[in-house]
Structure formats: structure tokens, C-alpha cells
Amino acid sequence: xxxxxxxxxxxLMNVSKGPDGTSVQRFKRSDPVSNSCQPGxxxxxxxxxxxxxxxxxxxxxxxxxxxxxxxCLSSCPRGHYGMxxxxxxxxxxxxxxxxxCFSDNFCTRCHPGHFLIRGKCESSCPYGLTANxxxxxxxxxxxxCELCVGRNNCTRCRADMYHLHGQCNHTCPQGLEPDAxxxxxxxxxxxxxxxxxxxxxxxxxxxxxxxxxxxxxxTRLILHSPSTSGDPCPHLAEIRKCTAKKKQKxxxx
Numbered sequence: 001x002x003x004x005x006x007x008x009x010x011x012l013m014n015v016s017k018g019p020d021g022t023s024v025q026r027f028k029r030s031d032p033v034s035n036s037c038q039p040g041x042x043x044x045x046x047x048x049x050x051x052x053x054x055x056x057x058x059x060x061x062x063x064x065x066x067x068x069x070x071x072c073l074s075s076c077p078r079g080h081y082g083m084x085x086x087x088x089x090x091x092x093x094x095x096x097x098x099x100x101c102f103s104d105n106f107c108t109r110c111h112p113g114h115f116l117i118r119g120k121c122e123s124s125c126p127y128g129l130t131a132n133x134x135x136x137x138x139x140x141x142x143x144x145c146e147l148c149v150g151r152n153n154c155t156r157c158r159a160d161m162y163h164l165h166g167q168c169n170h171t172c173p174q175g176l177e178p179d180a181x182x183x184x185x186x187x188x189x190x191x192x193x194x195x196x197x198x199x200x201x202x203x204x205x206x207x208x209x210x211x212x213x214x215x216x217x218x219t220r221l222i223l224h225s226p227s228t229s230g231d232p233c234p235h236l237a238e239i240r241k242c243t244a245k246k247k248q249k250x251x252x253x
Contacts, residue, residue: 037050038050038071038072039072040053040054040057040071040072040073040074041053041054041070041072042054042072044070047067048067048068048069048070049062049069049070049071050069050070050071050072051070052088053072053088053089054072056074056089057072057073057074057089058072058073058074058075058076058082058089058090058091059071059072059088059089059090059091060072060073060076060077060080060090060091061091073091076091076092077091078099078100079093079094079098079099079100079101080092080093080094081094081101081102081103081104092104094107095107095121097110097111097114097121098110098111098121099111099136102119105119106119107119107120107121109136110136110137111136112133112136114136115131115132115136115137115138116135116136116137116138117129117137117138122138125138126138128140129141130145130146130147130148132148132149134149135149139151141154142154142166142167142168143168144157144158144161144168144169144170145157145158145168146158148166152166152167153166154166154167154168157183159183161183162178162179162183162184162185163182163183163184163185164176164184164185169185172185173185175187175188176188177227177228177229177230186227188227188229188230189224189225189226189227189230190224190226190230190231191222191224191225191226191230191231191232191233191234192222192223192224193220193221193222193223193233193234193236194220194221194222194223195220196218196219196220196238197218197219197220198218199216199217199218199240199242200216200217200218201216202214202215202216202242202243202244202245203215203216203244204244212243212244212245213241213242213243213244214241214242214243214244215239215240215241215242216239216240216242217237217238217239218237218238219236219237219238220236220237221236222236
């Protein structure tokens with residue numbers, strides 16, 4: 001049934017429950033606009049609400065329990081699109097797989113599990129495009145990207161490429177190095193060492209021929225170990241010559 005015909009029937013007919021629970025059709029003439037009409041109505045009835053709308057408003061049927069009531073809106077609700085005609089402008093429901101649409105043949109957003117591509121909602125995306133479950137769109141990803149959330153925002157690269165700031169790279173730029181497990185470019189970590197300890201006790205070598213000559217040592221600890229491509233650690237110990245203190249003889253000697 002055409003929309004204008006449907007509105008004309010609503011103007012003449014009310015549906016209610018009879019005493020035995022069956023639906024009864026009662027015909028009633030529409031009333032001109034009055035204080036009982038909702039804003040925007042040109043004509044209305046107490047049972048069916050708006051029957052026609054003022055200029056530039058869209059007629060929309062809303063479900064009120066088991067009954068549909070007409071309303072007049074400046075724009076159509078989500079899941080509907082507006083169609084204007086010389087007789088009446090109406091809100092028409094989008095196709096089943098569209099969450100919102102611009103017209104009967106052009107979706108603007110899909111239901112979960114479907115992805116928008118060229119105004120259509122599809123269950124999968126064609127080759128070269130990635131299904132974005134957040135945007136519910138088929139997205140063109142950057143070169144080397146397997147999964148993205150936008151044309152310039154890759155979240156997973158091909159197996160032979162490294163991820164950095166939403167892009168995929170064959171090599172990492174200066175100051176960064178590839179992480180083979182995460183397949184990402186990560187900052188290089190250079191070795192960092194602490195301060196030297198004080199010099200240790202002078203220890204005389206057993207095989208030395210020089211009287212009271214020995215060596216003393218000092219060390220320092222690694223604070224941060226270097227990454228694979230980071231600067232290596234410098235030496236951690238130093239040894240220098242020293243003179244051992246002469247042992248004092250005990251009184252018993």
C-alpha cells in the first residue's frame with residue numbers, strides 16, 4: 001500500500017479491541033488542528049494522533065502499545081530516512097541490515113556484524129580492505145597493513161614488517177630498533193652504569209719479587225642493561241698498583 005493511501009485510511013479508521021478481545025475497526029472523521037493535537041500536526045484524531053503534518057515536517061508512525069500513532073518531526077529518527085513528495089513527507093524505515101541510511105539504497109551505518117562499503121552493508125569486506133568492527137566499515141589500510149582502524153592508523157602489520165605510530169616499516173628509523181617478538185619499532189636502550197666504589201684493600205701478590213707491592217680494585221654496577229642495538233657497557237672494574245702496608249709485629253715476637 002502506498003504511503004499517501006495509508007495516511008488516508010488512518011484518517012478514516014480507528015482500530016480498537018472489542019468486548020471479546022477481537023480487533024474492531026471504527027471509522028471516524030479527522031479533526032482539524034486543535035489544542036489536543038501534538039505540535040506540528042495539520043490534522044489529527046484522538047486515537048491515531050497526527051494524520052497530516054504542517055509544511056516541511058515528516059510524518060512518522062510510532063508504536064504505542066499495540067496501536068500506531070502518527071507524529072510530525074523536523075527530522076526522521078535513527079533507522080529511518082526522510083522522503084519528500086508534493087502530497088506528504090514521510091519517514092521510511094531503512095533496510096534490515098542498515099542501522100541508519102540516507103535513502104533506500106544508501107546506508108550510512110551498519111548493524112554489528114556488518115560492514116559499510118559504498119553505501120551497502122556486507123557481512124565481509126572484499127580483498128584489499130579490512131573489516132573495522134569499531135566503525136563497522138570496510139577500511140582501506142596503509143601499505144603493508146593487515147588490520148587498521150582508519151586509512152592512516154594500522155594496528156597490525158604483515159609478518160615481515162614492523163609497527164610504528166600506526167604505520168608499517170621494513171626497517172626501523174634511527175634511534176629505534178626492531179622487536180622480533182612484538183614486531184614493533186622500540187626505542188634503543190643504552191647501557192647505564194653507576195658510580196665507582198672506593199678503592200679496595202691493597203693485596204700483595206704472592207709471587208711478586210718486589211717487597212710490599214700489590215694491587216687494589218674498584219668496581220661499578222650496571223643500572224640499565226643495553227638493548228640489542230644499544231651502546232654496550234663500559235668496563236666495570238679497574239685495577240691499579242699499590243703499596244701494601246707493613247704488618248706490625250706482635251709483642252710476643
